[in-house]
Every structure is written in structure tokens, then in C-alpha cells.
Amino acid sequence: QITLRESGPTLVKPAQTLTLTCTFSGFSLTTRGVGVGWIRQPPGKALEWLALIYWDDDKRYSPFLNNRLTITKDTSKNQVILTMTNIDPMDTATYYCAQRRGAGRFDPWGQGTLVTVSS
Amino acid sequence: QSVLTQPPSASGTPGQRVTFSCSGSSSNIGSNFVNWYQQLPGTAPKVLIYTTDQRPSGVPDRFSGSKSGTSASLAISGLQSEDEADYYCAAWDDSLNGVVFGGGTRLTVL
Numbered sequence: 024q025i026t027l028r029e030s031g032p033t034l035v036k037p038a039q040t041l042t043l044t045c046t047f048s049g050f051s052l053t054t055r056g057v058g059v060g061w062i063r064q065p066p067g068k069a070l071e072w073l074a075l076i077y078w079d080d081d082k083r084y085s086p087f088l089n090n091r092l093t094i095t096k097d098t099s100k101n102q103v104i105l106t107m108t109n110i111d112p113m114d115t116a117t118y119y120c121a122q123r124r125g126a127g128r129f130d131p132w133g134q135g136t137l138v139t140v141s142s
Numbered sequence: 143q144s145v146l147t148q149p150p151s152a153s154g155t156p157g158q159r160v161t162f163s164c165s166g167s168s169s170n171i172g173s174n175f176v177n178w179y180q181q182l183p184g185t186a187p188k189v190l191i192y193t194t195d196q197r198p199s200g201v202p203d204r205f206s207g208s209k210s211g212t213s214a215s216l217a218i219s220g221l222q223s224e225d226e227a228d229y230y231c232a233a234w235d236d237s238l239n240g241v242v243f244g245g246g247t248r249l250t251v252l
Contacts, residue, residue: 070179070243070246
């Protein structure tokens with residue numbers, strides 16, 4: 024069974040750096056073709072893709088986040104870490120990680136973690 | 143504003159067939175597979191349709207997907223009350239070099 028779980032701070036101050044961790048089980052990020060992505064959802068709004076990392080360390084980022092994102096993986100811990108700099112209240116959202124599978128689908132998803140940006 | 147365009151809402155009565163549209167461009171839907179996600183209230187999204195028209199195991203055949211040109215569609219037949227949810231389309235965008243989502247369609251079962 025594949026599971027993913029997001030963890031990180033629930034409250035962040037503006038201008039700080041947000042670090043989120045996705046801890047997964049049931050698959051390995053050393054397996055060819057496997058990836059993990061981050062997606063966020065502001066309260067009451069739509070899903071927004073943030074970043075992807077693949078088994079070969081290929082990384083992709085949303086062009087709409089102005090180079091604020093860094094995604095890394097720790098295969099020994101089965102973790103993917105997302106860092107977002109210069110946090111703003113508009114970054115308040117539920118952040119999800121999900122496995123990136125064949126044909127590009129995100130499946131399954133973690134339960135999500137709500138991050139609130141406020142001073 | 144989302145790259146893929148979806149109507150914000152849809153509704154139907156039990157047993158009815160409803161369809162959702164997802165409009166994109168040649169760099170996303172026009173040249174790549176489309177995936178559809180269902181998000182029940184208060185839960186994480188789950189994949190409903192992948193590779194434009196494939197259902198994961200466990201998804202009823204009441205759900206179907208299709209694509210024509212730069213638009214995709216999700217159809218639900220035999221509508222049930224438990225289908226009340228938000229539905230999102232997504233695709234890879236070759237120009238943006240990333241994943242793009244639609245703004246989502248909220249389905250209300252009357």
C-alpha cells in the first residue's frame with residue numbers, strides 16, 4: 024500500500040521560508056519512472072501544481088512562483104522536501120504531496136497539511 | 143486564474159447524465175493526456191480518470207473521459223448523491239514545462 028504524509032509548520036510569518044516534508048511508503052524514489060509532486064489549494068480555491076521531482080533527480084517547478092521553490096529528495100528516508108522562500112499571506116493553503124505515476128497522474132495523494140501565513 | 147478552463151458549477155438529479163468540460167490549448171490538452179480528479183468535501187483529491195479515458199481500479203464505469211482537440215470532457219452517468227464533489231482536470235503543458243490544473247467544477251446533486 025502506498026501512502027504519503029505531509030508535515031511542516033502550521034503557522035508561518037510573512038517573509039519567512041517554509042519547509043515542508045513529504046514522507047512516503049510503499050514505493051521507492053529510486054525506481055525508474057517514479058516521481059513525487061507538490062500541489063497546493065488555498066481555502067475555497069482551486070488546485071495549483073508547485074513542483075515535481077523524479078527518480079533521476081530531474082526537477083520541475085511552476086513558472087508562476089517566481090523561482091521561490093526548491094524541491095529535493097532523501098531516498099534513504101523516503102522523503103521529499105519542498106522549500107518556499109519569501110512567504111506571503113497569499114501562500115496560505117493546504118499543501119499536498121502525491122506520487123507521480125504513469126501517464127502523469129498524481130496517485131495517491133497525502134491527506135494534506137494546512138499552512139497559514141500570518142504575522 | 144487557471145490555465146485550463148472549467149465551468150465553476152454544474153448540477154443534476156439522481157440518475158441523470160452530466161458532463162464537464164475542460165478547455166485548454168495546443169500546448170497542454172492538445173498534445174498531452176488529461177487526468178481528472180475528484181475531491182469530495184473535506185478530503186484530498188483522488189484520480190478519477192487518467193490518460194484521458196482510463197479508470198483506475200475501483201472507479202465505477204459510470205465515469206468516463208474523452209478528448210477532442212484542445213478540449214476534454216468528463217461524463218458521469220447514473221448520477222448519485224455521493225458524486226457531489228469538486229472535479230478538476232489536469233494536463234502537462236509543454237510550453238510551461240509543468241502541470242496545469244483547471245479551476246474545478248463543483249457538482250451539486252439536486
